[in-house]
Amino acid sequence: MSLPRIAVDAMGGDEGVRVMIEGAALARRDHDKFKFLLVGDSARIEAALESHPNLRAASEILHCDDVVGGDELPSKAIRRAKTTSMGLAVNAVKTGDAGAAVSAGNTGALMAMSKLALRTMPGIDRPALAAIMPTLQAHDVVMLDLGANTEADARNLVQYAVMGAAYSRIVNGFDRPVVRLLNIGTEEIKGTEELRDAAAMLTAASANGGLALQFDGFVESDKINRGETHVVVTDGFSGNIALKAIEGSARFVTDLLRQAFTSSLRSKIGFLVSRPATELLKHHLDPNNHNGAVFLGLNGVVVKSHGSANAKGVAHAVAVTARLLENELTQRIAHDLSQLGADTLKQNGRAKPAEERRGGQVNGSRIIGTGSALPRRIVTNDELAKTVDTSDEWIIARTGIRQRHIAGPDETTATLATAAARAALEDAGVDAASIGLIVLATATPDNTFPATATKVQAALGCTGGIAFDVAAVCSGFLYALATADSLLRTGMAKRALVIGAETFSRILDWEDRTTCVLFGDGAGAVVLEAPTGEASGKDAPGILGTRLHADGTCHDLLYVDGGPSTTQTVGHVRMRGQEVFRHAVVNLADVLKEVLEVTGVAVEEIDWVVPHQANARILDATARKLGISPDKVVVTVQDHANTSAASVPLALDIARKDGRIKAGDLVMLEAMGGGFTWGASLIRL
Template sequence: MTPRIAIDAMGGDDGVRVMIAGVALARHRHPGFTFLLVGDQVRIEAALEHHPGLRSASEIKHVDGVVKGDEKPTQAMRKAKSTSMGQAIDAVKTGAAGAAVSSGNTGALMAMSKIALRTIPGIDRPALAALLPTIEDNDLVMLDLGANTGADARNLVEFAVMGAAYSRILYGYDRPRVKLLNIGTEDLKGTEELRDAAAALGRAGHLPLEFLGFTEADKLSRAETDVVVSDGFSGNVALKAVEGAARFVTDLLRTAFSSSVRSKIGFLISRPATELLRHHLDPNNHNGAVFLGLNGIVVKSHGGADAKGVANAVAVAARLVEDSLIDRIGESLSDIAAVLPHNGRAA
């Protein structure tokens, strides 16, 4: 199936120009992609003039309304049908597109998507999953990164199943390694919810994943696991810490290499290594967070992403359509019933 992606062209810090440039780059890299561009038609047409190759692969749906970056989700939902974000999600609901991509307000995108698409039968809450760089070639799948501030044992096990399905699509693993984010690796550490989830996952050897216990935040970059699961509050804090550390390293190197003539010469000598580091830490190369658990595919691009970042988010969306993410999650859900009672505690 040729992926058709609905694009909220009005989202993001730089708006239409960067979104269309990113879509054009995605189309260039993957000629089979087609698009539904949702937003102000005049502005979209103007942006398309710089990317003539994209025009024949795109349909424009004019929508006047835009969800503002600081708008509350409840306010955004009341006008969902008149906004580019709401109409991009609706295209997934009606089957007009296989997935939606937006760089807009994360809270509004989550709320609109959950109302319009609902969750996959058997999933209590959706989770926001993203890729984090590691010292190895493959990135780490981490969830939840902010869709839910809390999570009980049932939610955490469901997140593990969804994250493992995502990892299998990305990297072809038969049984992705899964760990729970905790304040220590010992069995008695952490909240009751974490310990209950660990007990349930430890008994669920029939699931298509390998549960390896707990991990700490300082191990996220070590490639010791393929999927890390947490509640949304802890996951978002950990993500921001990782992003801050990456910016600190790049800023520190920039300052160090410009401090003297000798440092500048050292930079020229070490430039291949520093360029590799810069590429590895560039968030645009890992852009594209996914709302896992919805009955439809919605990808959140970072608001500050450049064209390369937007193109990566579009490619993530198309990949998940092509590889039937929702079906893969559904296949695993029947296998967790035995370890997940409805009260949220491990059986």
């Protein structure tokens, strides 16, 4: 049988080309049927190969002198994938020039490139990072996920179990490896609902005899290395913490022994006497003897070597890669998934399917209509310049704003919200009577109480359902959207109106040019429909994933200097612009990356970004930080200024109405407001 060759990223890792080449040469001694594609600086590779003629005869060199930095953001590295040694090694697997890729470079970048280039296998929602670790027994233990995903639902955990068992059968030779879920206890009632659901699903599947594994409940972290379990399954957050704790303990023991054996002449003599035992201990504790983590669940084999691995460690990672190719890892996983059966993954052994409870990769509620409303009066920059020390040129240069809409005496937050809601209902083709929930995001309610949402409810004539306000300022719409989605998932209602509406002109100090030029009034709304449970995955309509954050220590950077319980006045907006700008760019970029990670979506897959329309400079800086093309960013700030909680739904509606955003598009919503509060939501329309 002709074996595919192995692509080696010769430039990755802390030790450079020499160690990567030496490691590949060592591995080939036991796997001499393999050929190699060595990717990197050809001159340095040729120099390193002079000492390894056998490897040179079995290798082709693909020249590339560009390297992914160890601290380089994955989003930036992806943009350079076609010019870096790491990206070219992974691409060789995609094109069939190699069967597998090995890299000791940046883990996040390697994961992102691999997911984008190779995609997940059919039947796998998210890939997982798996590694082997020493035990007290003659075999190693396979553990996954170790950080590819920060969280996992029951369906994901079952898929991890299948993949981990296939991996264990190859590296340890077990026919039916013993699989356990990492938990805080072994009792059935312990752990999260996701863990208990996964246990029920695996128990049912094992009872049917369809899996090539033995599921044996839960295991605690202190039992991982005892050898009683062959495969330990967990989410990436818990798995990475457990891995770091185990590695830290190993280093602690090693350093402690080194200090003890070198502390005196008697200790040194004791070391020589106990040399056979310490050599065995060293073998178990040396990470080079267990090097090589595998990204499971992709349409190809990618192995991550530790960046600090020596030649022996690299050799182990390459040898693992060779064994996975020899034993056709991806084909084994595909076969085992087919034996699992679709019905098993639809059931969780408990009350409700996991996909009905959670977001992330599985879809939530879907947007079926959008609408917006703006006050009649338009105030241009030139008009503002007549009353405050500013100019059209100054405002455009610093903010991108050319005009804003200002509410008249007969226009309030409630009237604007009602108009936007009616437009959204018309767009969705549904009657107001079908609405069982209204969540209104606003920082400028008509009254301190009752909630402005109840006024909208009365105006629409759909009383009897749920109606309340959410106050998270400019992030308010995303908070309201997540709240409504959660309530729809519980069955509290089948259809909701989510509205962002503001009359910020009522709380502006019209003599403060640092704030009064920035804001406008308006409203935007969406009709949200509960998930059916029939369609899931990032290609089906719905909310794919949301992340929300807050940091109250920054409350004095953007606030209103009044309120019922402090000054008994409404107050005015106050802002420290430069500090807000810096926080906005960092926080928004980070939260977008979080949502991409939890949904398993690459930034290149996004069709449109609809950001909070705060300031054109913030929009540009955030897009650049993430490597998003400006052509994919919906910008309306020039026409409406910053409408706070209304800005995201207002921009979304406008982009839908003018034909930019179409059905089926993948859209990222993001916003940051006073508090600070910030968040992002990925939606398939």
